[in-house]
Amino acid sequence: MSILYTFYHIMLPILIPIGIGALLHRQYKFDLKSFSKLIINYYVPALAFVKIYEAELSIKLIASVFGFLIIQFIVIVIIGYAISRIMGYSRPLAASFSNSVSLTNNGNVGIPVNALAFKQDALAMSIQVIVVVFELFVTFTFGLLNASKTVSGLKGSLAQFAKMPVLYAILIGTILRFCQINVPDPILLPLDQISTGMFAFALVSIGAQIASSKLQQHTSAVLLSSIVRLVISPICAYGLILLLHLDGITAQALFIASAIPTSRNSAALALEYGNEPGFAAQAVLVSMLLSSITLTIVVNLAMEIF
Secondary structure, three states, X not given: OOHHHHHHHHHHHHHHHHHHHHHHHHHHOOOHHHHHHHHHHHHHHHHHHHHHXXXXXXXXXXXXXXXXXXXXXXXXXXHHHHHHHHHOOOHHHHHHHHHHHHOEOHHHHHHHHHHHHOOOOHHHHHHHHHHHHHHHHHHHHHHHHHHHOOHHHHHHHHHHHHOOHHHHHHHHHHHHHHOOOXXXXXXXXXXXXXXXXXXXXXXXXXXXXXXXXXXOOOHHHHHHHHHHHHHHHHHHHHHXXXXXXXXXXXXXXXXXXXXXXXXXXXXXXXXXXXXXXXXXXXXXXXXHHHHHHHHHHHHHHHHHHO
């Protein structure tokens, strides 16, 4: 698979809806918070249930994926803090920088990339859903605590995480899968239609988010954040994949997921707690724009190496 083929068949179908979303947002000024609520509470739970229900997931595979994600997350957080210390960032900027490199957009961006790269393969998408659940957990625990720097933040974040519908969608889907209980078509069909519709909606949402962001300051910090998120993270992921002896679709899916751009939740947390929200918004924007190049390379490498 050549770089040009990967860009044409995987990245271009993603970039076009994103561009349309940006144009539509400039014209109609969408409510991005409502978009986010729809994705988290409507599309992602349906997708999680359907893909977990359809996939063949073993306890060993789930443990391997979570083990990989935990180790990778710890490594990236350490790198983020090290860079903040070396560069002498203020506490607010250091907190925002750490979130920008450790929190990813594996829901809105990672799921469509996975769907196109693996042609809707159930196993690949199930692994991606596990990645999304992990990202939700660290966002509303580490991410929120890192932004708020208070003990009450941790308690509140855990309570908020427990309310996420995707958790229960995964739990129910897993139980039905392992117990081999058939879901009636009148229930499964609409859930499948909803999950299919998420890809286009998520990409339009990303385009709207890009259109609402502006470049202002903290240029060096923004570029460093993108380098860690888009380049260093996949390099670390490659080493972990070899260390954990992962292969096949599992290795490919995790390698690609490691190169997904910065989560917009990092910008939302920075705005909420006053941790350099200007930097955070720019980090999301720049990492998303640069990922059109880096993700093309990473997807191509994933298919060639593993």
